[in-house]
Amino acid sequence: MFRNLFMIVVIGLGGVAILVWLGTWQVQRLQWKQSVLSEIEARIVADPMPLPVVPDTETDKYLPVTATGEIGEGLFEVLTSRKEVGAGHRLVVPFETDGRRVLLDLGFLPQGSAVPEMPDGAITVTGNLHWPDEVDGFTPDPDLATGLWFARDVPAMAEVMKTEPVMIVRRDGGDLPGVTPWPVGTEGIPNDHREYAITWFSLAAIWLAMTVFLVYRRRKPEGDTA
Incomplete structure (x- = not known):
C-alpha cells in the first residue's frame, strides 16, 4: 500500500508541477504580449x-x-x-x-449604402501603412469583374491596380459621405495567453483534487463505508 500511495503522490504532484509551470509560462507570455501591443499602439498614434x-x-x-494626392480610377x-x-x-x-501609385483604404461603407462620388482634385490623408494578414486557404478568390474581394490581399490588389504593394489605411482626411474611416488598431492581433493561463491553472487544481481524492480512497480501510 505504501508503494502505491508513494507512486500516486509522485505522479500527482509531478503533474501539478508541470501544469503550474505551463500556467506560469503563459502569464509571462501575457506580460510580453501586452508590452508588444503597447509598443504597437504607441507607434500607430505617433506623429505622421x-x-x-x-x-x-x-x-x-x-x-x-x-500624403497628398488624387484618387485614381478603380475601386475594390x-x-x-x-x-x-x-x-x-x-x-x-x-x-x-508624388509620382507614385499606392493603395488607399478609405474605410467602411455599410451594406446597402451607395458608393459615394470620389472627390475631384487633390486630397490629404493621414493613416498608417499596413499589410494585413487576412488571406488563408478558405478565402474565396476575388470577383475581378465586379471588384468584390473577400480579404485585403495587398500584393494581389497591387498587381491588379498597377500600384506599389503598399497600403495606407485612412485615419483622417479626404472625407467621403457615408464612408467611416476604419483605422489600424491592435484589436485583430490575437492575445489568448490569459485564457491559456487560466486553463492550465484550472487543470492543475483539478489534478491536485483528483490526487488527494485517490490518496484518500487508497488509505481508506476496506469495508469502511463511512
Whole structure:
C-alpha cells in the first residue's frame, strides 16, 4: 500500500508541477504580449511622416504617414463586418501621390449604402501603412469583374491596380459621405495567453483534487463505508 500511495503522490504532484509551470509560462507570455501591443499602439498614434521611398513590410508596418494626392480610377469593395454595425465593405482605391501609385483604404461603407462620388482634385490623408494578414486557404478568390474581394490581399490588389504593394489605411482626411474611416488598431492581433493561463491553472487544481481524492480512497480501510 505504501508503494502505491508513494507512486500516486509522485505522479500527482509531478503533474501539478508541470501544469503550474505551463500556467506560469503563459502569464509571462501575457506580460510580453501586452508590452508588444503597447509598443504597437504607441507607434500607430505617433506623429505622421511622409511616405517612405521604399516601405518595408516589417519595419514600416503600422507606420503613421501623411500624403497628398488624387484618387485614381478603380475601386475594390472588400466584404467585411463591423461590431455593432453589421456587414459592409472596405473601399480600397488607387492613390496617386508624388509620382507614385499606392493603395488607399478609405474605410467602411455599410451594406446597402451607395458608393459615394470620389472627390475631384487633390486630397490629404493621414493613416498608417499596413499589410494585413487576412488571406488563408478558405478565402474565396476575388470577383475581378465586379471588384468584390473577400480579404485585403495587398500584393494581389497591387498587381491588379498597377500600384506599389503598399497600403495606407485612412485615419483622417479626404472625407467621403457615408464612408467611416476604419483605422489600424491592435484589436485583430490575437492575445489568448490569459485564457491559456487560466486553463492550465484550472487543470492543475483539478489534478491536485483528483490526487488527494485517490490518496484518500487508497488509505481508506476496506469495508469502511463511512
